[in-house]
Amino acid sequence: MTPVRLHTLILALGLGLAATGSAVAGNLWGWKDANGKPQYSDRSPPPGVPESAIFQRPAGARVRVLPASAASEAASGAEAVKPVLKASDPELEARKKKEADAKEAERKAQEEKVAAQRADNCKRAQDYKRTLDSGRRISRTNDKGENEILDDKARADEDARTREVISRDCK
Template identity: 50%
Template sequence: MKISRLRLSARVGFTALAAGLALGVCTSAMAQWKWRDTNNRIQYSDLPPPAGVPESSILQRPAGATRRTPPQFVAPAASAASGAEAQASGPAATTDPELEAKRKKGEQDQAAARKAEEAKNAAARADSCNRARAYQKSLDEGQRMARVNAAGEREVYDDKIRAEESKRTREIIAADCK
């Protein structure tokens, strides 16, 4: 009998623990906003009320939600005379040095990336040029050459195929060997 009571209390304890965890997880789902709309009706939502709802009309908010604060507008400290001086000295005087440094660094990074891409393209063109010249030299020397056609058969270059390949190779040389 003692063993069955132990099992029963363990089951009850485990069930209570599982229920407690489930309720703890679900509390975020119960995060509800409650406010009065312009027609004086109470609205409920899991999203905050629209921006036009005054703070006094919000009746309930979720625990983690903060109060909305209106945006703070900073009055310009400079007078019209100092504004004219700032315009006369140029836009560089009014910009933030950190922002300017970040902008310059971004421009330098973009320029470096462009140069790297151009160098990569130039190397690819040079390689293509060298291959095309070597192939053209093989075609001009009259070496016996063959290719595999669409049916998987090997066909030897005749004069017509050799002329077509030579023309195509000259076009590649003209484009890549500048």
């Protein structure tokens, strides 16, 4: 490898590591423990750590604000308090609204699809009813694959079924 390529490779690796390190460090908590020793974690400090001891917070984390009684309980370690993120409420509301809008659009699309099917069924039933009422001979294929002509009883049964479809789908 030539020296120029080697220097370019080392520079690129160094920049990549620096970018990765700063991204990870941006999500860390930093505080001083009871002995004054710095502590780092991806989780918030324990409840007994005072706000003045926290020197680093992740981006978007809020400062914990506790009432006087809750602050004394937190100091004694009796209650765990998690930080509240600033951007979570508007983002959560926007996401919920988007999901509700998507569900509503899906429901409307389904209703339109059903309405189109009913309209098609209605039109076909009305056309078939006109054919039945015309008195023309109607044939259909039986189970054996043979053509058979509808007699008066079969024609009356078909007429009743067609009227039922029309009453159900033609509203």
